[in-house]
Amino acid sequence: MNVFRFEFKQLFKSTLSWSLALALVVIIFMSFYPVYYEQIAIMKPLFDNLPELLLKSLGVNVDTLFTGLGFYSFILMYVQLIAAMQGMMIGLGIVGKEVRLKMNDFILTKPMTRSSILIQKSLAIFSHILITWTLLSILSYVMLTTVETTDLKFNIFLLFTFSTLLLQVMFASLGILTAVLLRKLKSVVGVSMSVVFTLFVMNLMQAILDEPWLRYFSPFQWFEKSYIFYNSSYEWPMLAMCALVTIGSCVGAYVVYTHKDIHAV
Amino acid sequence: MAVIETKKLTKYYGKSRGIIDVDLSIEEGEIFGFIGPNGAGKSTTIRLLLALIHPTSGSATIFGKDVITHAKEIHQEIGYLPSEVFYYDNMKVKDLLNYSASFYKKDCSKRIKELAARLDLDLNKKIDDLSYGNKKKVGIVQGLLHSPKLILLDEPTSGLDPLMQNIFFDILAEENKRGATVLFSSHILSEVQKLCDRVAIIKDGKIVKIDSVQNMKEEAYLKVGFETKVPFDVSTLGLGKLNELTQNGLDVSFIYKGDINLLMKKLASLDLIRVNVHEAELEEIFLHYYQKEA
Secondary structure, eight states: OHHHHHHHHHTHHHHHHHHHHHHHHHHHHHHHHHHHHHTHHHHHHHHHHSOHHHHHHHTOOTTTTTSHHHHHHHHHHHHHHHHHHHHHHHHHHHHTHHHHTTOHHHHHTSSSOHHHHHHHHHHHHHHHHHHHHHHHHHHHHHHHHHHOOSOOOHHHHHHHHHHHHHHHHHHHHHHHHHHHHOSOOSOHHHHHHHHHHHHHHHHHHHHHHOOGGGGGGOGGGTTOHHHHHHHSSOOHHHHHHHHHHHHHHHHHHHHHHHHOOOOOO | OEEEEEEEEEEEETTEEEEEEEEEEEETTOEEEEEOOTTSSHHHHHHHHTTSSOOSEEEEEETTEETTTTHHHHHTTEEEEOSSOOOOSSOBHHHHHHHHHTTSSSOOHHHHHHHHHHHTOOTTSBGGGSOHHHHHHHHHHHHHTTOOSEEEEESTTTTOOHHHHHHHHHHHHHHHHHTOEEEEEESOHHHHHHHOSEEEEEETTEEEEEEEHHHHHHTTEEEEEEEESSOOOGGGGOOOOOEEEEEETTEEEEEEESOHHHHHHHHHTSOEEEEEEEEOOHHHHHHHHHHHTO
């Protein structure tokens, strides 16, 4: 398990930064909530007058916005964007490390099977995602119970926060797959940003075009907040899509990595 | 027992040629040189042996085991030094070496210290701060720290100063004495001549000759050069086909292989100003292999 230990140790700094970024978003936004709730009489008509398209693309649902959880579901969109970015970046960064640094010759001539290397690296990635997500969930819960004036629906909160984990894992798998497909990798940030933001913009596309099938290709809409809010459950087809992409990416990465030719650099 | 054995080993990169039908058999304890210009297929062969790439056809075994299916076991006993070395950023030399050592089932700390001292390498420095030559030294220690039974070197001397090259060759010779087999690829013939027992010459992906360094030199390839008083036609000499024949006015030079007495008789019949006959360097023999079919 030396590769796991090596990568796990190296990831702590990155996890600390990502956790801090997520914590800041949650703390700052959630501390606005009490002020904003007090102004409900002024704020609500304001939102009612905004065009629906804008609200939809911002992830705002006016009906639920004035509850703690509803407000949390609004900021969740940005939390999930950051979390997805983390997933993609560490997936790509850890598995693509030897590609970026031209070190495949180093690690692949060691007495370890390729599958073992990939599995140990993936374990390090998913462990750090789990650490970040756990911290995020605890903090979110604490903030919510602090500001929520009515009873907090715990099961809905769980569905919300768990959807963040599912997205993180999905994006990490996508990062891993991307890493094994690339022959050269100059910038982890560059590649991650383009993938994550392209998929984030699908949100907007879907809002404008209003084609239901587009949602399948828009990960940030797989876990529709208002659906979860009213139905206390995920939409099964979307959950299946998430599972399909995640498992597909992992299996694909495994097959490619264990069979590919490593060319001289 | 053959440590490395390849049978009709072939690799194509798509349609472009890597190597074709390479048959090699390298015995335990040998220092084997692998010679050819850039692009001839040296690295391809070594990368196939290391299972970094997969053969298109043919097979290769190391220690009697298939290089692809038994890669993990084989790598336990292999040390590899690529021509260019790269490392993780922001790491100290000793951390990198310890990480490298952590893959092997033995304690390598003593050997790391020995080798570092030998090569004058500071283990506490950051790798990013090292010069290219020093990074190369990290590569040497990294490749040898587990006292491997087989050492694969792909043009290993680039970036090493002559003094370090000598130390490096001494270390290789010692490893060889300890029992390690060495496969050494290079396009610099003098280093192969210095170190190796046998050499294989590769050209356009095919092995053109395998022989001992001694034999190659003993096969009496002679570099002949002379100057005559009056112009004459070299083909009238009657020495058969001459390799690398150059005639520049009255100056003539060629590489000769054959009966030395005949050569002397023929030369004696000429009106000479100057003559120079010496044993051809491997370099010159080698050029001859390359030009033969050209």
